[in-house]
Amino acid sequence: GAGVSQTPSNKVTEKGKYVELRCDPISGHTALYWYRQSLGQGPEFLIYFQGTGAADDSGLPNDRFFAVRPEGSVSTLKIQRTERGDSAVYLCASSLLSYGSGRGDEQFFGPGTRLTVL
C-alpha cells in the first residue's frame, strides 16, 4: 500500500520568505509526527498530532513554526520568516497508535523535504 508521502521533495527559498511543507500519512493512521534532521545529526522531534489536535508541540523551536492537521489526515508544517538555520530535512511520520504495548505504534516515515534557505 501507499506509504507516507511528502511534498515538495526539495524546497529552496530566500531568507525571510514563508514556506509550507506537506505530509500525507498512511490512511487510517491517527498519530502524525514532524521531525527535523540537520546534516550529520539524528532526527529531532518537532510536533505530534493525535487526530486533528496538536497533542505535543514542545519541539517547535520558536513561534515562526506552526503546523496544522485540519481533517485529521494531511498535515502542513508552516515556517514564517525563514532563516538560514532552518535549512534541514523535514521528516513526517505516522503510526496507528502513539503508544501501547509496542504493537501498532511503530512509526512509518516519509522521504522528507529538504529545505534550503539562502
Added chain:
Amino acid sequence: DAKTTQPNSMESNEEEPVHLPCNHSTISGTDYIHWYRQLPSQGPEYVIHGLTSNVNNRMASLAIAEDRKSSTLILHRATLRDAAVYYCILKTRRSGNTGKLIFGQGTTLQVKP
C-alpha cells in the same frame, strides 16, 4: 526520556553477521527498546522492538540483556543494502505518552563487499 549510548561507527563484511550494541543503563520498567535504521537519503524505518525477551523478525534479531541495561541488534548476514545509520531508542508505554522518538547519533554501519 532515558538515554542510549551507541558506538559512532562499525564495519562489517558482506554476508557476515553484525552485532550492533546499545547501552541503556537508566532504562525503566515501562521502556520498550526500539531500533530504527536510516538508509542514505531516506527517512528512518522501523527494524524491531522488544521489552524483556529476545525477539526475531524477518529483518533482524534483538538480544536483550537480563538486567535490560543493554541490548544488541543482530543482522544475521549483512548485505550492502544494510549500510545505514542504526538508532537504538527507548520508548515508554506509559499512558499519555506521545510516542515521540528521541534519536541519538546512532551507529553508522559500513558494509564492505
